[in-house]
Amino acid sequence: MTDTTTDDRSTRLRTGLRRRHMTMLAIGGAVGAGLFVGSGAVIGTAGPAAVISYAAAGVLVLCVLRALGEMVVARPVAGSLAEYSRMALGPFAGFTIGWLYWYLYVILVGAEATAGAAILAGWIDLPQWFLAAALLVVMTAVNLVSVRSFGEFEFWFASIKVAAILVFLVLGVLWVAGLWPHSPGGLDVLTGHGGFAPNGVKAIFTAIVAVMFAFGGTEIVTVAAAESAEPGRAVAKATGNVLYRVALFYVLSILLVVSILPWNDAKVLTSPFVSALDRLDVPAAGTVMQAVILTAVLSVLNSAIYVSSRMLYVLTRDGDAPAGLVRLNRRGVPVRAILLGTVAAWAAVIASYTSPDQVFKFLMNSIGVILAFVYLAIMFSQLRLRARLQREDPGSLTYRMWLYPYLSWLVVAALLAVLVSMAFLHAQRSQLIASLVSLAVVAACYPLRARFGRKPPVTVPPTLTKAP
Secondary structure, three states, X not given: OOOOOOOOHHHOOEEOEOHHHHHHHHHHHHOOHHHHOOHHHHHHHHHHHHHHHHHHHHHHHHXXXXXXXXXXXXXXXXXXXXXXXXXXXXXXXXXXXHHHHHHHHHHHHHHHHHXXXXXXXXXXXXXXXXXXXXXXXXXXXXXXXXXXXXHHHHHHHHHHHHHHHHHHHHHHHHHHOOOOOOOOOOOHHHHOOOOOOXXXXXXXXXXXHHHHXXXXXXXXXXXXXXXXXXXXXHHHHHHHOHHHHHHHHHHHHHHHHXXXXXXXXXXXXXXXXXXXXHHOOOOOHHHHHHHHHHHHHHHHHHHHHHHHHHHHHHHHHOOOOOHHHHOOOOOOOOHHHHHHHHHHHHHHHHHHHHOOOOHHHHHHHHOOOHHHHXXXXXXXXXXXXXXXXXXXXXXXXXXXXXOOOHHHHHHHHHHHHHHHHHOOOHHHHHHHHHHHHHHHHHHHHHHHHHHHOOOOOOOOOOOOEEOO
16 A cells, blocks of 8 residues: 555545534434334334433433544544544554444445335336435435535435424424314323333333434534534534434424324334324325435435545545545545445345345344444543543643543443343344454454555644635
8 A cells, every 4th residue: 555645635625514514414413214213113112211212322322422522623533433543542443443434334325225215116116226226326426526515415305304303293292282183182192001111111221222323323423524614613513402402303203102192003113203193194194204214314325425435535544445545536525435335335235135134134233233332432532532632732622521531431331231231132132243243353354454554644634625
């Protein structure tokens, strides 16, 4: 691998994201298709007490994001997740976290393309593999144009998701308040089918394990911060508002679902939001919600392509991947990194149709708890870098983790407890084992990188150039 000069503009990202992009990117990251579909399984596990599971998992992820935000505001760099691990824990940690995170989002690209194709197949009479390919081509093209193009698409995707949820919240509140036609009003449904926690306290904690990973994507805003005009202010504002977004979009919406329909209704378990809207006699609720879910899928697909390319860019810049991938086009886009991620995602798409119950299932399981590994790396990095910054540059700590270091260590303990608990939960054990295999494979590759890769830079990566 050959070295690249740090003053070469062809290897330096440009700032094309505006504050509105960053705001909606944070919201879009917090609201995925899992809220509209996957929440049914969580409700089935914990009953109405699923709202507690979502609230607890949301607070845990919020603390992780706050710790990450502290580092981003103090030292905004592209690919922050891997870069901070490298700064605080060494090149092995940077290599491992970077490649795991890249792998996570590459598999998500394939999975979301497949999910989007399944929805479109209900409207368009074409083979699903063709529709998946079309979605990959379109969203890859969006990312190839410029980072601002990515930001614009994500802005509108997120806006549609937010609008849909707000409409649902308004209708749900009217139903509970007895102001909707034929509504009985009140919260009798919430506690009338076995109580608020019909499956006990253990079920609430079991659901937390599944819910925590539903918040994956909230950290994307910190990855994108280095390409925003005001990285420090953008991250501080975005991460600071995560709490009310979690409360509004997740906790309140789930509370309304289980207040409109019994938690053990079979329809709630399969499609909670559609079922709730059908109960309200909202016309074409199923079709409208399918369109919203498709938007959510495209949002994740768009973000996954972006994140995977930026993480590969960082790995390349630090000598952990072939140097040729670091080159950018005249618009400051890492074209080769984007294309390589898209090509790799085809493996997941092909597997989803040729071996859905074996290869594709393993691929999905293998990324199941990678976020937990990433979150742990974030917390350990924050603990190390916070102590270092307090000694060397205390003025940079304008955005701080709460109750340092006690809360940081408490979050570490909670994340470890989640991983340990998964070993004892039959439904989660396969994900833990497959993800540990992914971790072991990436870690085993580091000796090859140490022997054949170029020496990583000693200094912090160069500052970014502004887009013309």
